[in-house]
Amino acid sequence: MRKEKKSEGFKKAVAGFSIVLVLGGILFFSFFLYKRGISKRYEKAVSLYQEKIYAEALPLFVKLKETHRFNKHRINALYYSALAQTHVDNKQAKELWQEILDLPEASPEWHAEALFNLGRIEYEAGNIDKAGEIFQRVISAFPSTGEPFIRSLYYVGMITEQGGLGSYLNACSYYDQALAGLDDNSELADAVKRRLGELNMELFLSPVQTPESEMYSVQPGDSLALIAQHFNTTVFVIKESNRLTSNFIRPNDRLKVPVVNFSIVINKKKNTLTLLNDGKFFKLYDVGTGKYNKTPVGTFKIINKIAEPVWYKPDGGIIPYGDPDNLLGTHWMGINFPGYGIHGTWDEQSIGKQSSAGCVRLINSKVEELFNILPLNTEVVITDN
Incomplete structure (x- = not known):
C-alpha cells in the first residue's frame, strides 16, 4: 500500500512538474514571440525610414517608444521618432528632441544632435537669435560630436553673414572650420563651399582688409x-x-x-572648377567639359586672355563675337594646350555635364569673374577624379 501511495504521489509530482514545464515553455515561447515581434516592428520601421517613407515609419516608432515592457528598442525608437517627425512636423519633432535632450542615459552624440535640431527648428521658424544661441551651445559643449558640431558651425556661419560685409570674415571662419571636418564629397561640404566661396569673393573684391591682402x-x-x-x-x-x-x-x-597665389583645379568627373589660393579652397564653380572625355588631363597654365572673343572654327570658319553661333561666350582664357581653354557660354543647360568640343565652359558671368581676377600664367590642373 505504501509503495502504491508513493508511486501515485510520485506520478502526481511528475504530472505537476510537467504541467509547470509546459506552462513555463508556453510563457517562455510567448515571451520570445513578444520580443521577436517588437524587434520585427523595429526593423520594419527602420527600413521604412531608410527608404524615406517617413509617414509610415513614424507611427511604428511612436508605438515602439511607448512600449516600455521588455523593449530594448524603446530609446532607439524615440530617437528615430524624432528623426522621422523632423520630416513631417517640426512642432512635434521639437517635443521629441527635447525629450531626448532630457534623457540622462542618452549619449553626448544624441544630446548634441537633439540640441542642434532644436536650433534648426528655431532657425526655420525665423527665431534667429534663439537659434544662434542653441548652435553656439552645441559648438562649445560638443566639439567632438561630428555632424551636429559641423552643422552648427554651418548655421552659425549663415547667421553671422546676415550682419553684412563687415561680418563676412567671422562667417568665413565658421565655414572654414566646418569644411575642415567634412568629407569632400558630401552634400554638406558642397553647401559650405558654395557659401564660403561667395563670401571669399565678395571680401576679395571689397575694401575690407583680409588675411589675403x-x-x-x-x-x-x-x-x-x-x-x-x-x-x-x-x-x-x-x-x-x-x-x-x-x-x-x-x-x-x-x-x-x-597677397594671393591663385590656381585652378578642374574635375572632369564632377564637372567642377575649384579656385584655390595657396592650395586652400577659395571658390567652387560648375562647368561643362568635353564630350566623350575630350578635355585634356594634366597641368597647364593660362597663356592668353581675350574679352569678346572671335571663334575660329576647326573647319576654318570665323564667327565674330555676338553671333549666336559663337560658342565662346563673353570671355576666353587659353591654356598651353593648342586649341583648348576656359570660356563662357550662353547655354546654361550645358553646364554640369560633358557638353563641349573639349574646352571647359562656364556661364558668362562666372567666366567673367575668373577672367577679371586671374593673371596670366595661373596654373590650371585638369583631372579625371
Missing part, C-alpha cells in the same frame, strides 16, 4: 599696371577692391592689394 603706398612712377604685375594680380582687382573709378593714382595713395 595688405596695404600698399603708391610710389613715384607707379601705375596700376605696374602694381598689378608686382603683386601678380590684375588691374581690375586693384580698382574694384579700392573702389577706383579710373586708373589715376598719386604717390602716397594707400591701396589694398591682394
Whole structure:
C-alpha cells in the first residue's frame, strides 16, 4: 500500500512538474514571440525610414517608444521618432528632441544632435537669435560630436553673414572650420563651399582688409599696371577692391592689394572648377567639359586672355563675337594646350555635364569673374577624379 501511495504521489509530482514545464515553455515561447515581434516592428520601421517613407515609419516608432515592457528598442525608437517627425512636423519633432535632450542615459552624440535640431527648428521658424544661441551651445559643449558640431558651425556661419560685409570674415571662419571636418564629397561640404566661396569673393573684391591682402603706398612712377604685375594680380582687382573709378593714382595713395597665389583645379568627373589660393579652397564653380572625355588631363597654365572673343572654327570658319553661333561666350582664357581653354557660354543647360568640343565652359558671368581676377600664367590642373 505504501509503495502504491508513493508511486501515485510520485506520478502526481511528475504530472505537476510537467504541467509547470509546459506552462513555463508556453510563457517562455510567448515571451520570445513578444520580443521577436517588437524587434520585427523595429526593423520594419527602420527600413521604412531608410527608404524615406517617413509617414509610415513614424507611427511604428511612436508605438515602439511607448512600449516600455521588455523593449530594448524603446530609446532607439524615440530617437528615430524624432528623426522621422523632423520630416513631417517640426512642432512635434521639437517635443521629441527635447525629450531626448532630457534623457540622462542618452549619449553626448544624441544630446548634441537633439540640441542642434532644436536650433534648426528655431532657425526655420525665423527665431534667429534663439537659434544662434542653441548652435553656439552645441559648438562649445560638443566639439567632438561630428555632424551636429559641423552643422552648427554651418548655421552659425549663415547667421553671422546676415550682419553684412563687415561680418563676412567671422562667417568665413565658421565655414572654414566646418569644411575642415567634412568629407569632400558630401552634400554638406558642397553647401559650405558654395557659401564660403561667395563670401571669399565678395571680401576679395571689397575694401575690407583680409588675411589675403595688405596695404600698399603708391610710389613715384607707379601705375596700376605696374602694381598689378608686382603683386601678380590684375588691374581690375586693384580698382574694384579700392573702389577706383579710373586708373589715376598719386604717390602716397594707400591701396589694398591682394597677397594671393591663385590656381585652378578642374574635375572632369564632377564637372567642377575649384579656385584655390595657396592650395586652400577659395571658390567652387560648375562647368561643362568635353564630350566623350575630350578635355585634356594634366597641368597647364593660362597663356592668353581675350574679352569678346572671335571663334575660329576647326573647319576654318570665323564667327565674330555676338553671333549666336559663337560658342565662346563673353570671355576666353587659353591654356598651353593648342586649341583648348576656359570660356563662357550662353547655354546654361550645358553646364554640369560633358557638353563641349573639349574646352571647359562656364556661364558668362562666372567666366567673367575668373577672367577679371586671374593673371596670366595661373596654373590650371585638369583631372579625371
